Amino acid sequence: KSVVIMFAKETGPVDDHAHLLYTNTGSGNGLLLQDGKVTNITWKKTDWSARTTFFDTNAKEISFNPGQLWIEMLPIGTSVSY
Numbered sequence: 001k002s003v004v005i006m007f008a009k010e011t012g013p014v015d016d017h018a019h020l021l022y023t024n025t026g027s028g029n030g031l032l033l034q035d036g037k038v039t040n041i042t043w044k045k046t047d048w049s050a051r052t053t054f055f056d057t058n059a060k061e062i063s064f065n066p067g068q069l070w071i072e073m074l075p076i077g078t079s080v081s082y
Helices: none
Strands: 002-008 026-034 037-045 053-055 069-075
Touching: 002 037
Parallel strands: 002 069
Antiparallel strands: 002 026, 026 037, 037 053
């Protein structure tokens, strides 16, 4: 029903298996794909145990449609086609 794309700082590879780390605390930009529309959003997470919150361009917390929600994290600067 809804797809969120979060853009975050990528670090790595951090080991011999080429694993990457993403900074998922703090805040950043993103995209929301919902109801056939793409909306620019921001995200915020105060610390590792906090809930990530998502906001529209008016700084209002986003209400997602009932149903499945997919959240994807990509490196800052990644081009997204839709």
